[in-house]
Amino acid sequence: MEKAFKNEIKSQFPYLSNSKILLAVSGGVDSVVLAHLCKIAKLDFTLAHCNFNLRDEESDADEDFVAALAKKLNVELFIENFDTEQYAKDNSMSIQMAARDLRYEWFEELRLKHQFDFILTAHHANDSLETFFINLIRGTGLEGLSGINADSNYIVRPLLNFSRKEILAYAEENKISWREDSTNASTKYLRNKIRHELVPVLEEINPQFLETFLKTQSHLKENEELIEDYLSLLYPKIIGKTEYGYSLDINYLKKVPNSSAILYQLLKSFGFTEWNDVYHLLDAQPGKMVFSTSHRLIKDRDYLLLTEIDKTEDKVYKIAKNEDFAMLPMGTFSFSEVKEINDKRSNCIYINPEKLEFPLTVRKWQQGDIFYPFGMKGKKKLSDFFKDKKLSLPEKENSWLLCSGEKIVWVINQRADRRFSITSSDQKIIKITFSL
Template sequence: MLEKFKNHIIQNLPFLTESKLLLAVSGGIDSMVLLHLCKASNFDIAVAHCNFQLRGEESNEDEEFVTTQCKELNVPLFLTHFDTETYAKEQKQSIQVVARSLRYDFFHSILINNDYDYILTAHHLNDSLETFLINFTRGTGLEGLTGIPQQNDKIVRTLLPFSKMDIEEYAIKNGITWREDSSNQTEKYQRNKYRHSVVPILQEQNINLLQSFQNTLEYLKQAQSMVEDASQLVYDKVVSEEDTIKISLTKLLSFPNYKAYLHHWLAAFGFTAWDDIYNLVNAQSGKQVLSENYILLKDRSYLILFPKQNEDQSVHYLIKKDQKEVKFPLKLSLCNTDDISNAEPTAIFVDEEKVTFPLVIRKWKEGDVIFPLGMKGSKKLSKYFKDEKYSLFDKANTWLLCSNNQIVWIIGKRQDERFKVTNETTQILKINYTN
């Protein structure tokens, strides 16, 4: 197995040979074999062990065992303890979910603070089969049927080509000791039910189940690669990327399988309400679907994707008298001038005596009114936005320049009539906006 392991690294994960590696070691047979394989391969390694304090003295004995093994192998060790049950109650989440979160937060903190490059876990072929079955039972797309990925950013799973039997045979042959986790025997957890009850039945039907599964994984990954290629070709035809991601519905709906493309593109942004997204295609303008961090907006013949605005709408920024420059939240320059002949779309000229300092930069709010330059009378800003066909994104990203809560300028768009320069103006203030 050692030679196969080395060849696997050279062929598929060669970057690991020159990297600093952090091994997640519980003390069980899988992680102990991973530790010994990496040590025998002369990798630059350290070990991270979490004591979740879920199995009383057994958890403490696991910690002592890993500590002793690392001393004998002369491998650096990072230890931590978690009051997992208490934390799970506070977060109102399952112990498994909380333990996973705590574990990987700990691992990533070690990477950041100690300059390690990758985290290695001991997931193997049997784990991948169990994941496949769990996802299949829940219902999933092609991606959920390709097992456990070999690499997720900084997390690398180097034992995926090897079965549990391979690992057990290597451990016994090389005299590797390990700790048995009693929780692995209970069917309290879903994964254990598949491991102890479902997989053995499948193996009765096919003695070469794992080899057949490995072949199937390869076929599925090839199919997924073709899907990626097709998806990118359609994306290039349908989607434009400037300040936002805009999906042309006219172009998208020319493809009969458009729902599959939407799912493929939007899943990465945390969307899960797929029926709502598919319905959005034929919804009226202004309808939207939310993920945790993004908004998908129907705007006439487009779907527009943009991040949620985290900024408090009540936040405002002051411009003091004689201030010549603003750098945040956008760039403005202010200066006195006598020449208004060179009018620019990104600049306005105002009668300085008509404004009151400090001027205020803020977002719009309900009830705002503007007297558009060149027009008679006032208009609600909401009506102005509608007439100008502003999308929700456009409105959310519009800044106003105000004097005594009166709009002087929809910055970069429209000046207010009340502050314009006239023949009676003695002090002209030029305000320029830079994108």
């Protein structure tokens, strides 16, 4: 296995030979063997061990064992203790998910603080097989059936082409000791149930089942890459960047085959779960929306608009009298006294300062807002004004108003209110300019 591991590093992970590595070690046979193999391969690595305090004396014994291993291998060691049960309770999650989150968050902190290039974990072929069945049972797309990635986001898994049987045999042949987690024998966890009950039946049917699975998984990965290549060609034809997120061309989506599958691939990373509702948006009435925890998808006239959910409350900002500049989150206002109108761009207005009530306020528009549009007769609801301009929902929601008391002075960058416009008899003219 030593020769096979060195060849794996040379062919699949050559960058590890010149990298600073953080190696996750639980004390189990997989991670202990990986540590020994990395030492033999002369990689530059440091060990990291998590004590989740879930098995009382066993957890402490695991920590002591890893400390002894680090001393034996003559490498540095980081150890962190966690109150995993409290974290799981505070975040309403399972113990397994809590441990996973705590582990990877700490690894990432260590990577950044100590400038490690990569984090190594000891996932192997059987782990990938078990993950395949877990995802299959729970329901997944192609990416969930493609197994564990060999490397992703600084995480590298150099044992993925080795089986649990090979790792155990290597440990026994080389008299390498390890710690056995007593919970691994319990079938109350889905992964263990698959490991101890499902996989042995499949191996009884086909003794070469793991090798067959790895070949199948390789084909699935190739198909996944093929889909990604296809999407990379479609992407610029379907998706456009907007000021508030992304737009997806509905007409183009309807023309291409398998539009539902394409929508899934394009949007899967944004947290949507109600996929039938997403697909039905293509033929829904404008204004229909589907939400994920972080984003929303809006049916506009000819596009699906993808925006982040704004979880901040709308605020009102004040501008005091005699300010030349006011820097606010949405942009900067500048005020200057002029003698005449010399700029007709949409980002500036000219008003009579004597008609203003200070402090001025800046806020987002609200349903029921009414103003008197410059160049038009009578008053108009802002909702009707936006409808006439055919603004999308994100554009409406991000429309800001400059107000004097309860009156709208300016729908910023769109239309001024004529009640504040200058006349030939006005002695003073203030130019207000807005810039992002």
